[in-house]
Amino acid sequence: MSKPTPKTRGRKPPRGSFVTFEGTEGAGKSTLIAAFADLLRSRGRETVTTREPGGSSVAEKIRAVILNEPMHPWTEAFLYEAARAEHLNQTIRPALERGAIVLCDRFTDSTLAYQGAARGLDWNTLRRLNDIATDGLKPKLTVFVDIDPGRGLRDAKDPNRFEAEGVAFQTKVRKGFLRAMREEPKRFVKVTARSGTPETMAAELLGKIGRRIGVEAKTGAKR
Ligand code: TYD
Numbered sequence: 001m002s003k004p005t006p007k008t009r010g011r012k013p014p015r016g017s018f019v020t021f022e023g024t025e026g027a028g029k030s031t032l033i034a035a036f037a038d039l040l041r042s043r044g045r046e047t048v049t050t051r052e053p054g055g056s057s058v059a060e061k062i063r064a065v066i067l068n069e070p071m072h073p074w075t076e077a078f079l080y081e082a083a084r085a086e087h088l089n090q091t092i093r094p095a096l097e098r099g100a101i102v103l104c105d106r107f108t109d110s111t112l113a114y115q116g117a118a119r120g121l122d123w124n125t126l127r128r129l130n131d132i133a134t135d136g137l138k139p140k141l142t143v144f145v146d147i148d149p150g151r152g153l154r155d156a157k158d159p160n161r162f163e164a165e166g167v168a169f170q171t172k173v174r175k176g177f178l179r180a181m182r183e184e185p186k187r188f189v190k191v192t193a194r195s196g197t198p199e200t201m202a203a204e205l206l207g208k209i210g211r212r213i214g215v216e217a218k219t220g221a222k223r
Contacts, residue, residue: 014096017213018137020107022177023145024170025163026152027193032145033103035198036205040101043215048095051105052083056090059083067160073119077126080111081133088134101213108134109142109180114162117176118169141209144181147193149174 021029033049040047053063062083066076084107095102108130116123149170156163163170181188189208195201210217 013137014093015099016096017101017141018092018096018104018139019101019209019213020104020109020139020142021145022106022109022113022142022180023193024147024149024152024174024177025159026155027145027147028198029105029145031198032143032191032201032205033105035202037103039199039202039206040103040215045215046095046098046100048091048100048102049105050087050091050102052087052107052110053080054083055087055092055104059087059090062086067162070161073115073121076119077111077115077121077129080115081129084108084111084130084133088137093137101215104139107139107142109144109177112180113173113176117179118165118172123179139187141212142188143205143209144177144188144190145193146174146177146190152193 021033023029030051037047037049052059053066054060062079066079066083071079092102092104111126111130112123115121116126150167153159153163153167153170181190189205191201191205191208196204206215207217
């Protein structure tokens, strides 16, 4: 972490827009993020794409541990949160302070869905941990890319240990995302996975959320 910031809560929110993408395995989040980033850049907006776990040097090291070795569910939860604190301070917050749009592949809702709904850890404790790791910084918007869990898993090549848990696990994960959506409906936008090409889906998404992130859907760039 760059500097310890014990008293940052209540700090002015940074200027940029923070958008996260969530979903079960095989929803095509990363392709949609890449196409959406191209579209935003073509409108003249600095756009940073990043992912969790990872997105900074230390967090990528933590990622290699989490994804490859079995461990106690709380160890897993704390490692995700540790990676998140680092990622937020090293990558996300600086980009938002420059005024960039940050598109992040997975964030706090994945902890609720995977460690909470699927692994069975206490949902509200995880919410508190998320809040501590992010210092209260929340995404402006979260795009939930919904797919039938069976369909998503069929296409997973070289499955990581979460994908290897199968459809029952992914179904619990999906329920977790739906619960998170119900709890904060204003933050979420739901899109149907693979409902078009990445480019048409990106254009549709811009139509849905452009105004909220300060970008006109049709022409020109707006701040
Ligand atoms: P990754 O290979 O990046 O999968 P995907 O392309 O589906 O995002 O692996 C990330 C895995 O980590 C994924 O299976 C979801 C899981 N995860 C959690 O369990 N908790 C979390 O907080 C996060 C961010 C991810």
